[in-house]
Amino acid sequence: MAVKKGTLSIDSENIFPIIKKWVYSDHDIFVRELVSNGCDAITKLKKLDMMGEYELPEDYKPKIEVIVNPEEKTMKFIDNGLGMTAEEVEEYITQIAFSGATQFLEKYKDKTTDDEMIGHFGLGFYSAFMVADEVQIDTLSYKEGAKPVHWASQGGTEYEMQEGNKTTVGSEITLFLNEDSLEFANEYRAREVLERYCSFMPTEIFLSKANAEPEYDTIDEDDVLDTDTVVEHITEEPKEGEEGEPKKKAKIVRRPVSISDTHPLWTKNPSECTKDDYIDFYRKVFMDYKEPLFWIHLNMDYPFNLKGILYFPKINTEYDSIEGKIKLYNNQVFIADNIKEVIPEFLMVLKGVIDCPDLPLNVSRSALQNDGFVNKVADYISKKVADKLNGMFKTDRENYEKYWDDISPFIKFGCLKDEKFGEKMKNSMLYKNLDHKYMTLEDIIKEAKGEEADAAKTEETKAEETKTDAEESKDADAKEEEKTRIFYVTDEVQQSQYINMFKAQGQDAIILTHNIDSAFITYLEQKHQEVQFLRIDADVHDSLKDEVAEDEKEEFQKITDSLVEIFRKELGNEKLDVKVEKLKDENVASMAVLSEENRRMQEMMKMYGMGGMDASMFGSQATLVLNANHPLVQFLVANKDSKNVSIICKQLYDLAMLAHKPLSPEEMTAFVKRSNDIMMLLTK
Numbered sequence: 278m279a280v281k282k283g284t285l286s287i288d289s290e291n292i293f294p295i296i297k298k299w300v301y302s303d304h305d306i307f308v309r310e311l312v313s314n315g316c317d318a319i320t321k322l323k324k325l326d327m328m329g330e331y332e333l334p335e336d337y338k339p340k341i342e343v344i345v346n347p348e349e350k351t352m353k354f355i356d357n358g359l360g361m362t363a364e365e366v367e368e369y370i371t372q373i374a375f376s377g378a379t380q381f382l383e384k385y386k387d388k389t390t391d392d393e394m395i396g397h398f399g400l401g402f403y404s405a406f407m408v409a410d411e412v413q414i415d416t417l418s419y420k421e422g423a424k425p426v427h428w429a430s431q432g433g434t435e436y437e438m439q440e441g442n443k444t445t446v447g448s449e450i451t452l453f454l455n456e457d458s459l460e461f462a463n464e465y466r467a468r469e470v471l472e473r474y475c476s477f478m479p480t481e482i483f484l485s486k487a488n489a490e491p492e493y494d495t496i497d498e499d500d501v502l503d504t505d506t507v508v509e510h511i512t513e514e515p516k517e518g519e520e521g522e523p524k525k526k527a528k529i530v531r532r533p534v535s536i537s538d539t540h541p542l543w544t545k546n547p548s549e550c551t552k553d554d555y556i557d558f559y560r561k562v563f564m565d566y567k568e569p570l571f572w573i574h575l576n577m578d579y580p581f582n583l584k585g586i587l588y589f590p591k592i593n594t595e596y597d598s599i600e601g602k603i604k605l606y607n608n609q610v611f612i613a614d615n616i617k618e619v620i621p622e623f624l625m626v627l628k629g630v631i632d633c634p635d636l637p638l639n640v641s642r643s644a645l646q647n648d649g650f651v652n653k654v655a656d657y658i659s660k661k662v663a664d665k666l667n668g669m670f671k672t673d674r675e676n677y678e679k680y681w682d683d684i685s686p687f688i689k690f691g692c693l694k695d696e697k698f699g700e701k702m703k704n705s706m707l708y709k710n711l712d713h714k715y716m717t718l719e720d721i722i723k724e725a726k727g728e729e730a731d732a733a734k735t736e737e738t739k740a741e742e743t744k745t746d747a748e749e750s751k752d753a754d755a756k757e758e759e760k761t762r763i764f765y766v767t768d769e770v771q772q773s774q775y776i777n778m779f780k781a782q783g784q785d786a787i788i789l790t791h792n793i794d795s796a797f798i799t800y801l802e803q804k805h806q807e808v809q810f811l812r813i814d815a816d817v818h819d820s821l822k823d824e825v826a827e828d829e830k831e832e833f834q835k836i837t838d839s840l841v842e843i844f845r846k847e848l849g850n851e852k853l854d855v856k857v858e859k860l861k862d863e864n865v866a867s868m869a870v871l872s873e874e875n876r877r878m879q880e881m882m883k884m885y886g887m888g889g890m891d892a893s894m895f896g897s898q899a900t901l902v903l904n905a906n907h908p909l910v911q912f913l914v915a916n917k918d919s920k921n922v923s924i925i926c927k928q929l930y931d932l933a934m935l936a937h938k939p940l941s942p943e944e945m946t947a948f949v950k951r952s953n954d955i956m957m958l959l960t961k
């Protein structure tokens with residue numbers, strides 16, 4: 278064939294995505310593109326064989342070789358696929374964005390059922406020019422009588438093509454790396470990139486360094502395979518003092534190890550995979566020594582093709598980063614990690630692999646976002662996750678409860694982020710109560726209603742007889758609006774005093790200690806208008822106190838007024854909120870409550886960095902609750918002029934606050950000193 282010169286032609290319709298692709302991609306993706314072209318070429322050749330258009334040699338072993346040569350600054354990609362004729366090179370390579378895959382599929386679409394081709398866009402090959410000054414192709418087509426072709430281009434719009442000297446069917450692409458990209462001629466760097474993109478490609482991939490000294494292994498003679506190259510047979514005599522026959526060994530050229538696992542676990546039928554398979558795969562892919570809690574094997578053919586495995590990792594502490602990793606593949610070719618357009622955001626805390634050949638991944642990410650198909654995929658994934666969790670809730674409650682603390686932050690995040698997921702999960706959400714028993718919201722509402730009814734009953738029966746009709750209908754309206762109050766604990770240690778009081782009265786609360794819970798509580802209140810959540814120190818629950826009898830009310834008011842006055846004076850705070858109650862728990866002299874509304878407001882201010890502002894602008898500080906049943910409080914009422922009044926008031930106040938929130942350093946210092954003073958009194 279005579280030397281032929283020409284000009285690269287550009288299919289202008291497709292130029293736009295090319296530019297985007299250049300802008301959006303990492304430089305090392307050329308490796309993925311060239312290896313996947315080789316895979317495609319092999320797939321095509323196998324198809325031709327299946328269809329009787331070509332006969333593969335008996336010993337055909339599909340493979341891609343990648344050879345780096347640091348001295349010559351080159352990188353080669355060699356495949357034994359179908360190769361190209363000169364016409365094909367011209368058509369597929371020189372016309373950028375005229376993909377041979379589309380034509381191939383078009384031509385054979387009725388004869389082959391599945392579309393396993395990776396490339397569709399006709400752009401990948403040119404990514405080589407991101408790292409190479411010159412690219413050469415040496416190729417020999419499978420077609421009878423085809424002549425080898427040598428093609429070279431220096432990245433401009435010009436190329437040169439002539440007859441080549443390749444003798445085996447397939448293609449060899451040589452990149453003459455540019456000065457900025459010499460790293461890719463380094464074997465370790467090349468391996469790193471290959472492992473990143475090509476670990477699960479459907480063809481075996483072997484990396485080597487040109488002119489490297491061969492490496493050898495010595496193995497038992499019995500283990501030698503036909504494919505091994507034996508360089509020496511060795512007879513090992515038993516060591517001195519050891520009995521036995523001499524051992525027959527063989528020194529062989531080290532067997533090449535493929536970079537790719539051509540049948541990754543996700544491509545298998547879930548019924549064929551064992552627990553160990555899943556765990557091994559997890560460890561290998563995510564380098565995580567911890568065992569995942571459980572997993573979901575996604576396997577869908579219709580209406581789109583999607584396979585994958587999602588793992589729920591163990592999250593040890595609240596401080597562990599809960600960022601997961603979802604690797605996205607397209608026909609076993611790695612595309613990217615954590616593509617948030619495809620994978621619902623809340624699933625990003627999981628680890629896993631998803632292979633979806635139908636995704637339009639060669640377009641820009643912003644286009645993905647609004648793609649209806651992509652949204653469907655995301656919906657499918659989150660539906661599957663919800664199904665799995667609901668299934669566990671119903672049929673494997675024991676394990677579900679065991680995992681709950683680990684998985685609940687993620688599930689709650691999912692509910693907040695994804696309306697449909699929240700809807701699907703709503704009956705499988707668990708809440709831990711004070712006895713660390715897991716309950717559903719329905720159970721809790723029932724329980725809370727029962728408790729409220731009990732507490733109110735005694736009062737009602739007393740007042741019932743004296744009620745007029747008008748009063749009764751008013752009561753009914755109020756009840757309509759009355760919400761079921763659910764108390765919760767955010768810190769079991771800090772709030773232990775309240776917990777004890779609750780427990781003593783057989784009152785329950787739920788434990789919500791994760792960061793996400795405050796947002797989740799608001800979400801629950803929106804979804805369940807009939808309930809209201811109150812932190813355990815937000816109010817004195819009716820069941821914790823005795824009612825003041827009608828005939829004692831006047832006297833009680835007097836006591837209250839005098840206590841308010843004493844405390845305000847002794848603590849030097851005219852605005853101090855003081856409330857007097859007859860608490861059932863006789864061990865509690867004082868406690869603090871902060872209304873739920875005020876506390877949420879203060880927390881919000883803190884979150885938005887407004888901590889320095891005066892909290893009282895948004896509501897009062899905590900209210901001091903004094904137990905009128907407690908002797909210390911009774912002492913104060915009876916002995917207003919005692920010299921110990923001040924010390925008792927301050928100590929009661931600090932003790933109440935201590936169980937409610939951490940004291941400031943100054944408050945703590947004063948508290949410790951005062952405690953010592955009190956002990957000194959005992960010595961007198």
Ligand SMILES: Nc1ncnc2c1ncn2[C@@H]1O[C@H](COP(=O)(O)OP(=O)(O)OP(=O)(O)O)[C@@H](O)[C@H]1O
Pocket residue numbers: 310314315318356358359360361369370374375376377378379395396397398399400401402403447448639
């Ligand atoms: N190693 C190869 N063996 C045989 N044909 C090849 C090889 N590399 C490229 N081709 C041909 O050149 C065409 C263009 O390749 P290119 O990588 O530019 O695009 P693509 O693989 O079709 O699509 P994508 O942009 O998605 O990679 C291919 O469709 C194929 O027909």
